[in-house]
Amino acid sequence: MKPGLTVGETLRAHGVTRRGFLKYCAAITSLMALPPSSLKAVAAALEAARRPSVIWLSFQECTGCTESLTRSADATIEELIFNAISLDYHHTLQAASGAAAEAAREQAMHENYGNYLLIVDGSIPIADAGYSTIAGISNRDMLLETAAGAAAIVSVGTCAAFGGIPAARPNPTGAVPVSELITDKPIINVPGCPPIPVVITGVLVQYLTFGLPDLDAQGRPLAFYGQSIHDRCYRRPFYDKGLFADSFDDEGAKKGWCLYKLGCRGPTTYNACATAKWNNGTSFPIESGHPCLGCSEPDFWDTGSFYHALSTPTEAIGEAAVYAAGGGLLIGAAVGAVHQRHKRKAIESHRKVSLDDIDEGAAK
Amino acid sequence: MSDTEFLLLVRGPLFTLATVILVGGVLIRIAEILFMGRKKSLAEARGSEASGGFRVMLSRSVPDADTFHRSGFTIISGYVFHIGLFVVIFLFVPHILVFERAIGLSWPGLPSNIIDATTVITLIAMLTLLIHRIVDPVRRMLSGFQDYWVWLVTALPLITGYFAFHRVGVSGAWMLAVHILSVELLMITFPFTSLSHAFTLWMSRWYNGAVSGYRGIR
Structure with a gap:
């Protein structure tokens, strides 16, 4: 794969037919919620796009994001699109190791300085540089050095985008997302644990054809993360009708009713699972009967x-409520006792007045 | 603070705090009233406190024809928004789940679309009452800060809940967090304002009836 080739030329070299290419473009166009008339523009722009040099850095991660992309059921067009970029460094996928691998990264950086795309998966530990290193270089140093010459950064996966599982409490490694260390480069977050393969390549296609995409408040491309799982869920009508599964094996679960009661995070989760689906469009977690984890x-x-x-509280409030009730009753009783005392004192201090006293008072 | 952290804060410690204030506060108010005590009965009563009490609990809930003629609008709007609030708070499935988690009791809910429509009707009824309160010179004169404040803290959960349900243009997590926060504001306001009538209403109506039904000497 020569860096000078266009994406179209590379795909043709891999034996992708015009029909296959247009089908992929149509899928991406619809996924980006563009009108069908844009298909021609997407195909033309993608066809002519120069293969960008890409450096992929993996930090504190499980390789699930790379697996998501490369372990599809069969050779998919997503995978080929991914091949269409000039992936100059990816320490899981590349054959080279050690000094040779690092030399490839440095060469790619040097040759394409200011123009290469940096993809990061995994979070960066900052509590101690030694927690995660590659070729003796700490994750933080490698990110700062590589990001300096990048045109843009794509944070693939929830770890790179938001810290993810390594940053979960108590976050022993002080894991942070890319956006916490790099503030002077455009960053596109493509979260998911892992992200949907077609969304990863879709973001790359969007970048190659239209440049930097519009992002939401969390830095995610609106085209793929613009709608909640709940709003696009095929089980949504059951939510609206008030029909819910109460357990994983009750009648409701068997009938495919809404999984809200079982903890579904669909209403607060923005992703394309309900539309793009997984495993070549087979299904997504809710379709397999499990609530969205968000x-x-x-x-x-x-x-x-x-x-x-x-909607439910995360803490066990029953005990706190019992103590509050006990405390409330005690304070209420104490206040009541104070009122009683006032009343008693008022009665005690009541002076009986005779007619003579009144006459005496009037005379004065 | 991310939307998720915000949601976690309001679902966690803030909700516990609001529950403690609500439960503790309401019991302070009720205990305070009950511990005021009753005068000793000095003679055998001819009537019954219970029959008088229950009679008034019922009779005061049904407006007489003359009152209805004079204040029909207030009575209808009042009933609509009180019934609406009951339906929205206690018959929306995500709300029932909160009660189930807090007190272990659960009951069937209504379809979400019905709750959605009820929310809008309730808000309209509340809005008309607010306008009436502001426009009518007598009601305006009788209204103080607390009257507007309790209106606001009651309306806010309905408004934020409506938007949390529809998630118009905002993140679902953020809107849900704002909704729960507005409910917490209502919870902590509840015991210390006229909203506490929800807990003292039947007690005081019973007492009013009991006093007249007693027919004895204290």
Whole structure:
């Protein structure tokens, strides 16, 4: 794969037909909620786009994000689009290791300084540089050095975007997301644990064809994260009708009713799972009968039990309420006693007045 | 603070705090009233406190024709928003789950669309009453800060709840957190304002009836 080739040329070299390419463009166009008439523009722009040099850095992560993209059921067009970028450094996928691998990164940085795309998965530990290193370089140093010459950064996965599981309480490594260390570069967050493969490549396509995408308040491309799971969920009509599964094996669960009572995070989670789905469009967690965990949202691991409904308190308030009731009764009784005392004193200090006293008073 | 952290704060420590203030506060008020005590009965009563008490609890809940003729608007709007509040608070499934988690009791809910419509009707009824309060010179004169404050803290959960349900243009987590926070504001306001009538209403109506039904000497 030569860096000078366009995406179209690269795909053709891999044997992708025009029909296959247009089908992919149509899927991405609809996923980005663009009108069908934009298909031609997307295909033309993607066809002609120069393959950007990409450096992929993996820090505190589980490789799930890379797996999501590369372990599809069969060779998918997403995977080929991913091949269409010039992936110059990815220490899980590249054959080179050690000094040779680092040399590849430095070469890519040097040759494409200011123009390469930096993809990061995993969070960065800042409590101690030694918690995670690559070739003896701390994650933080490698990120700062590589980000300096990047045109833009794509934080793939919830760990890179928001800290993810490594940053979950008590966050022993002091894990932080990319956005906490890099503030002078455009950062596109593509969260998910892992993100949907077609969303990862969709963001890359969007970047190649239209430049930097519009982002929401969490730095996520609106095209893919603009709507909540709940709003696009096929079980939504059951929520509206008030039909819920009460357990994982009751009648409601068997009939495919809403999983809100079982802790579904759909109403507060923004992602494309309900529309793009997983495993080549087979299904998504709710379709398989499990509530959404909200994995594309910040701090999703620390939002209390996954199996308690979103509206319920996260703390056991029963005990606190009993103590409050006891305390309330005691204080109320004390205030009542004070009132009683006032009343008693008022009665005691009551002076009986005779007619003579009144006459005496009047005479004065 | 991220939206999730905000939501976690209001679902966690702030909700516990609001519950403690609500439960403790309401019991302070009730205990305070009950511990004021009753005068000794000096003679055998001819009537019954209970029958008088229950009679007034019922009779004061049904407006007589003359009152209805004079204040029909206030009575209808008042009933609409009180029944609406009951339906929205106690028959929306996500709310029932809160009670289930807090006190272990659960009951069937209504479809979300009905709750949605009830919210709008309740808000309209509350709004008309507020306008009436401001426009009518007598009501305006009788109204103080607390009357407007309790209106606001009652209306806010309805408004924020409506938006949390529809999530118009805002993050679902943020709007839900704002909704829960507005409920917490209502919870801590409850015991220390005229809103406490929700807990003392039947007690005081019973007492009024009991006094007249007693027919004895204290």
